[in-house]
Amino acid sequence: MAHSDSPLGNTKRTTLHRVPHKEVKDRAVLHQILDAALVGHVGFLQDGHPFVIPVAIARDGENLLLHGSKASRLFKTLASGAPCAVSVTHIDALVLARSAFESSMNYRSALILGVAQELEDDEKIRAFDALTDHLLPERRASLRPLNADEIRQTTILSLPMEEASVKISSKFPADDESDLSWPVWAGNIPIEHRYGQPIPDPRMTHPHPLPDYVKRWPEGRT
Ligand SMILES: Cc1cc2nc3c(=O)[nH]c(=O)nc-3n(C[C@H](O)[C@H](O)[C@H](O)COP(=O)(O)OP(=O)(O)OC[C@H]3O[C@@H](n4cnc5c(N)ncnc54)[C@H](O)[C@@H]3O)c2cc1C
Numbered sequence: 177m178a179h180s181d182s183p184l185g186n187t188k189r190t191t192l193h194r195v196p197h198k199e200v201k202d203r204a205v206l207h208q209i210l211d212a213a214l215v216g217h218v219g220f221l222q223d224g225h226p227f228v229i230p231v232a233i234a235r236d237g238e239n240l241l242l243h244g245s246k247a248s249r250l251f252k253t254l255a256s257g258a259p260c261a262v263s264v265t266h267i268d269a270l271v272l273a274r275s276a277f278e279s280s281m282n283y284r285s286a287l288i289l290g291v292a293q294e295l296e297d298d299e300k301i302r303a304f305d306a307l308t309d310h311l312l313p314e315r316r317a318s319l320r321p322l323n324a325d326e327i328r329q330t331t332i333l334s335l336p337m338e339e340a341s342v343k344i345s346s347k348f349p350a351d352d353e354s355d356l357s358w359p360v361w362a363g364n365i366p367i368e369h370r371y372g373q374p375i376p377d378p379r380m381t382h383p384h385p386l387p388d389y390v391k392r393w394p395e396g397r398t
Contacts, residue, residue, distance in 0.1 A: 190289065190341040200342040209264055209286045209342060210235040214311065218242065219261040220253055233264065234310030240288060240335040241303045251331040255294045262288045262335065270365040273349035274358040282347065282364065288340040292333035303332045314389035
């Protein structure tokens with residue numbers, strides 16, 4: 177088992193075998209991938225069958241936070257100590273080669289394996305705040321405080337990122353030399369992720385100006 181300050185991909189099951197030069201060992205890169213993501217796909221087994229479910233994520237140091245309803249199958253299963261895998265992927269470009277075989281995508285992708293712990297009391301509230309602020313930084317402080325029912329109805333899990341791997345593909349088409357003269361356009365088409373214009377909720381009872389933390393956020397995550 178790896179430690180939180182150890183390099184990535186250093187257990188047998190997180191060692192990359194296919195195209196190993198795309199492996200990244202630096203934990204700072206894992207942090208960047210997770211901090212830029214809103215959603216992770218959580219894989220787990222139930223009655224011997226694998227399920228993969230998308231949920232909101234936020235990073236807290238070397239832990240990944242997840243939250244959901246106490247009644248949720250996913251959260252009940254993970255809170256009982258079931259092992260899980262969380263996958264997070266950003267697609268950065270289409271890589272259009274001269275052949276179908278070499279056509280692909282540029283991506284940044286992370287996988288975390290482990291067993292999540294349920295958080296309680298102050299840790300639970302702090303994690304709730306972290307998840308809220310991850311959705312849109314600085315917003316939590318202006319929201320109605322959580323009430324006891326909301327806290328009770330929610331399970332918050334913390335997954336230690338001790339065992340994780342990162343794979344990054346950032347390249348031009350890797351066509352064979354013999355294909356370079358094939359008469360077709362080849363190259364990359366970058367994929368940009370951006371936020372649109374904010375749309376006020378029609379049920380807003382007072383005319384609130386757009387907060388600075390929204391105005392500061394137009395470029396979004398990268
Ligand atoms: C972008 C995004 C963010 C989300 N964030 C959260 C979050 O932070 N917390 C949270 O609790 N939930 C979140 N959800 C909802 C989440 O995906 C699940 O629906 C929810 O957690 C209930 O999961 P469950 O396994 O307990 O549901 P169950 O209702 O018990 O699942 C039963 C079956 O319903 C189907 N199903 C359930 N969820 C989905 C789904 N999302 N897509 C397709 N089929 C599905 C599957 O076949 C599943 O096996 C999010 C969904 C999306 C798309």
